[in-house]
Amino acid sequence: MGLSRDESGGEDGLYKLLREKSVEIRFHGRGGQGAVTAATLLVAAALNEGKWGQAIPSFGAERRGAHVLAFARISERPVPIHSQVRRPEIIVVLDSGLLLAEEERKKVLAGASSDTIIVANTPKPVNVGGAKLYYVDATRIARELGLVVAGWPVVNTSMLGALAKATGIVSIDSVLKAIKSYWPGRLGELNAEAARRAYEETRLAQAEKITVTR
Amino acid sequence: MALEAEEKTGVRRGTVIPMRGNDAVAYAVKLSRVKVVAAYPITPQTIIVEKIDELISKGEMDAEMIHVESEHSALAATYGAAVGGVRAFTATSSHGLVYMYEVLWWAAGSRIPVVMAVVTRAIGAPWNIHVEHSDILSTRDTGWLIAMAENNQEALDLTVMMFRVTEDPRVYLPGIVGLDGFILSHTVEPVEVPDQELVDEFLPPRRQPYTIESGAPIAMGNIIPDEAFEEHRMDMHESMREARRVIEEAGREYGKLTGRDYSSLVECYKCSDADYLFVGIGSWMGDAKIAVDALREKGLRFGALRLRWIRPFPWDELREYGLEKKAVIVLDRSISFGYAGPVFLEVSSALEAKPSMVGVLAGVGGVDVNYEDMVKIAEHVAGLVEEKGRVYVPALWYHLGEFYPMKPGPLPTRKTPRHVNKLLEELWSKKT
Amino acid sequence: MRRLGSRKQRKSRLRGEMVLAGSSPSRKDVLVVEPGDHFYPLSVAAPGSMGRTGSWRTQRPVVNAEKCIGCYMCWLYCPDNTIIMREKAGPRGQDVASIDYEYCKGCGICANVCPVNAIEMVDESKFISQS
Ligand code: SF4
Ligand code: SF4
Numbered sequence: 001m002g003l004s005r006d007e008s009g010g011e012d013g014l015y016k017l018l019r020e021k022s023v024e025i026r027f028h029g030r031g032g033q034g035a036v037t038a039a040t041l042l043v044a045a046a047l048n049e050g051k052w053g054q055a056i057p058s059f060g061a062e063r064r065g066a067h068v069l070a071f072a073r074i075s076e077r078p079v080p081i082h083s084q085v086r087r088p089e090i091i092v093v094l095d096s097g098l099l100l101a102e103e104e105r106k107k108v109l110a111g112a113s114s115d116t117i118i119v120a121n122t123p124k125p126v127n128v129g130g131a132k133l134y135y136v137d138a139t140r141i142a143r144e145l146g147l148v149v150a151g152w153p154v155v156n157t158s159m160l161g162a163l164a165k166a167t168g169i170v171s172i173d174s175v176l177k178a179i180k181s182y183w184p185g186r187l188g189e190l191n192a193e194a195a196r197r198a199y200e201e202t203r204l205a206q207a208e209k210i211t212v213t214r
Numbered sequence: 215m216a217l218e219a220e221e222k223t224g225v226r227r228g229t230v231i232p233m234r235g236n237d238a239v240a241y242a243v244k245l246s247r248v249k250v251v252a253a254y255p256i257t258p259q260t261i262i263v264e265k266i267d268e269l270i271s272k273g274e275m276d277a278e279m280i281h282v283e284s285e286h287s288a289l290a291a292t293y294g295a296a297v298g299g300v301r302a303f304t305a306t307s308s309h310g311l312v313y314m315y316e317v318l319w320w321a322a323g324s325r326i327p328v329v330m331a332v333v334t335r336a337i338g339a340p341w342n343i344h345v346e347h348s349d350i351l352s353t354r355d356t357g358w359l360i361a362m363a364e365n366n367q368e369a370l371d372l373t374v375m376m377f378r379v380t381e382d383p384r385v386y387l388p389g390i391v392g393l394d395g396f397i398l399s400h401t402v403e404p405v406e407v408p409d410q411e412l413v414d415e416f417l418p419p420r421r422q423p424y425t426i427e428s429g430a431p432i433a434m435g436n437i438i439p440d441e442a443f444e445e446h447r448m449d450m451h452e453s454m455r456e457a458r459r460v461i462e463e464a465g466r467e468y469g470k471l472t473g474r475d476y477s478s479l480v481e482c483y484k485c486s487d488a489d490y491l492f493v494g495i496g497s498w499m500g501d502a503k504i505a506v507d508a509l510r511e512k513g514l515r516f517g518a519l520r521l522r523w524i525r526p527f528p529w530d531e532l533r534e535y536g537l538e539k540k541a542v543i544v545l546d547r548s549i550s551f552g553y554a555g556p557v558f559l560e561v562s563s564a565l566e567a568k569p570s571m572v573g574v575l576a577g578v579g580g581v582d583v584n585y586e587d588m589v590k591i592a593e594h595v596a597g598l599v600e601e602k603g604r605v606y607v608p609a610l611w612y613h614l615g616e617f618y619p620m621k622p623g624p625l626p627t628r629k630t631p632r633h634v635n636k637l638l639e640e641l642w643s644k645k646t
Numbered sequence: 647m648r649r650l651g652s653r654k655q656r657k658s659r660l661r662g663e664m665v666l667a668g669s670s671p672s673r674k675d676v677l678v679v680e681p682g683d684h685f686y687p688l689s690v691a692a693p694g695s696m697g698r699t700g701s702w703r704t705q706r707p708v709v710n711a712e713k714c715i716g717c718y719m720c721w722l723y724c725p726d727n728t729i730i731m732r733e734k735a736g737p738r739g740q741d742v743a744s745i746d747y748e749y750c751k752g753c754g755i756c757a758n759v760c761p762v763n764a765i766e767m768v769d770e771s772k773f774i775s776q777s
Contacts, residue, residue, distance in 0.1 A: 013507030015585070040402045043232045047404055053232065055402035059343070078404075080365065080500030082397045083584030299677045325684055383682030421678045423686055436689045449685040 022075035024085040029094035032064040034156035039070040044178035045170040052078045087111040096122035119166045125205035133205040134166035161195030165202040228408040235366040235398030240265035242373035244275045245413040249300035252280035252291035256310040258395040259333040285310035289317040296328045299425040308335035321388045322357030327380035328388040335395040336579045344580020348548035350392040351556045359389035360524040362495045366403045369393040385457045394497040479528035481520040485535045488517030494545035505588035532564045541570035554608035570605045576612040703752030705767040713764035716741030720756035
């Protein structure tokens with residue numbers, strides 16, 4: 001890690017490494033939902049698999065309930081990049097409300113294309129403007145497991161399970177391992193269980209079934 | 215979550231852990247066996263102090279944490295502890311650094327080794343907590359060594375190295391390790407944390423020129439004749455120049471132990487055969503490397519030269535790689551209002567303005583600048599050079615995809631909103 | 647003020663003033679005090695470190711031992727540390743103030759703080775000897 005003098009970024013160079021051997025992910029959540037922690041755990045999971053990863057929080061309005069972003073990158077080799085993710089290949093949405101209110105939806109879908117995979121916490125499919133949608137009801141899973149902190153269901157760990165299912169960029173085992181070492185003990189077990197259940201329940205939305213609510 | 219880092223030979227060197235840049239600095243402080251930390255919290259530095267506090271309270275680190283009431287006191291306490299004979303550390307950002315500015319001079323002039331992390335952040339008004347280099351570059355003339363990390367690994371490595379360099383009798387000056395606010399401080403990346411034995415091997419016991427002891431009183435920084443004062447400054451200047459060699463030695467040895475070589479004051483990415491060069495400091499130089507490869511795919515031979523050290527200034531390296539280039543683009547994340555960016559001015563004088571040079575200002579106040587922006591900047595400058603043969607532009611501002619000053623065109627001035635103006639008018643009319 | 651000699655000598659003299667306190671035994675394992683070849687802005691208290699300030703005087707404080715009550719006020723306030731209290735040397739067996747004219751600069755602070763006006767400031771010209 002760390003480039004020494006005049007070392008090339010591999011045979012193809014760093015630009016190709018970034019385009020072809022790296023995945024850029026953007027997390028959208030509400031302040032207090034743990035989007036940044038989700039990105040961090042994803043990096044830990046990637047590291048478990050011998051990959052390189054990076055989690056970048058985007059700070060601004062750090063208030064509970066505000067729309068917050070976090071970025072992550074996973075790559076086969078280290079990429080010397082520190083800018084924000086502008087055209088994510090994967091978008092993880094922790095709160096379905098962010099896909100319903102028009103203003104927030106625009107932010108969520110910024111830079112997305114028809115190749116973008118969206119993994120959302122929602123009980124039923126929502127309109128994601130042509131992108132591929134995977135969905136899971138992480139809020140219900142959290143409530144069923146009693147994973148509620150300060151009145152809010154904890155959905156970030158479930159969404160990592162969903163991400164593993166939808167994209168395969170990390171295996172569910174690596175996710176579970178990362179969660180358990182982040183919170184040793186019962187809390188880790190519960191969160192891991194949430195991720196495992198979400199992994200099983202995540203579905204691909206059929207285009208015709210997508211309904212626009214609100 | 216943690217992986218053991220092993221060389222191909224199977225020699226264990228450390229543990230790879232994903233962590234924030236601030237955590238990396240805290241671990242470096244622990245590994246360097248720092249005995250006193252004094253700090254006052256300020257975003258985005260806070261995590262460093264919190265992490266050190268955590269390491270102390272868990273019993274993993276044997277140090278005294280002094281919670282002070284201001285940054286002026288933070289550095290004063292750190293400096294006091296260092297004079298007393300222990301390795302001491304502090305960290306700050308932005309307004310905190312400006313507030314402790316006076317004490318920076320005292321520590322350097324006293325020739326007492328102290329290490330500080332500066333997590334770069336814009337200085338108000340108006341309020342902004344994101345990255346800018348105006349804070350760290352304002353320390354340029356204080357006699358502190360200044361290094362600037364590109365990534366979290368470097369933030370750790372340079373902090374450990376800084377203790378060794380500043381405590382070398384040839385140097386005996388304090389040192390600052392800079393890391394970009396949020397971009398590094400809060401970003402999680404895998405960092406190889408070297409084993410304690412390895413750092414112990416690299417870092418000799420603390421050395422310093424004198425200590426204060428009860429029973430043997432001395433006066434520090436007393437008034438001295440003008441001529442003696444000037445000679446004192448000449449001595450500091452010599453030591454700063456001498457620091458070059460000390461850094462190279464320490465960097466080489468650190469490389470032998472960890473596999474990460476820091477023997478050069480700069481990091482050069484494909485600059486030997488380049489026609490054009492990006493020059494700059496800090497985290498965005500990683501994006502510049504990606505831009506270099508993207509530009510090479512398009513047939514423009516670019517390279518990127520990152521100044522890992524700002525003081526001592528890498529004069530020789532810059533001249534070696536920069537003098538013969540067609541054009542040099544200097545990226546600055548802060549501005550000396552009305553003239554140009556500070557890094558541009560330094561680089562321009564080292565290169566005697568021989569190549570075409572353009573000082574690009576961007577990313578001020580945390581505005582995101584990525585490799586695509588840099589490709590755009592590069593193509594713009596290469597176009598100018600092709601068109602005019604030789605150009606020298608000290609300040610070209612790149613803001614949200616446009617270049618300023620535009621020809622012809624106004625600045626993107628955000629006016630005060632009308633309702634605010636109306637309120638102000640009402641207030642003023644009541645007063646008169 | 648004391649002459650400091652040539653530039654070079656001056657530098658080395660100032661260096662010579664540096665106090666290198668040895669590390670106490672408890673710290674030896676973690677600290678090495680190694681002077682290095684630098685110019686340190688350090689000084690130590692010593693008689694006449696600012697030169698023979700007695701030559702600055704235009705007025706001379708003269709103590710009236712009869713009036714002096716040995717209260718030490720002048721001793722406390724003298725900025726140049728040139729008041730020497732002589733124990734039990736007064737006419738009534740009291741401590742009494744005396745002045746080291748080698749370094750007394752004649753500022754008059756002692757005369758000002760004396761609660762019984764036992765110190766009088768006398769023009770130096772009065773002490774020019776007649777011969
Ligand atoms: S005149 Fe000033 S210097 Fe002299 S003894 Fe009195 S206080 Fe001290
Ligand atoms: S202040 Fe006056 S009375 Fe007191 S010790 Fe001095 S000379 Fe004597």
